[in-house]
Amino acid sequence: MTANTTRDWVNPVTCPFCGDELASPGAGFVDHIHDNDDCQDGFDHWRENIAGDLAGEWAG
Ligand SMILES: [Zn+2]
Numbered sequence: 001m002t003a004n005t006t007r008d009w010v011n012p013v014t015c016p017f018c019g020d021e022l023a024s025p026g027a028g029f030v031d032h033i034h035d036n037d038d039c040q041d042g043f044d045h046w047r048e049n050i051a052g053d054l055a056g057e058w059a060g
Contacts, residue, residue, distance in 0.1 A: 013028075015039055
């Protein structure tokens with residue numbers, strides 16, 4: 001995982017949706033949302049909002 005999509009993340013070591021501690025920033029979060037449907041859902045909505053606000057800046 002080379003792309004840095006977390007530069008605006010407030011607190012990269014905890015899940016912003018459930019507050020769980022992540023194994024690592026970025027990659028750990030991806031693993032986390034894969035294991036947590038609620039967080040995956042929250043992330044999908046968050047990403048849609050970001051994509052709508054910053055169309056073109058999201059390179060994920
Ligand atoms: Zn979570």
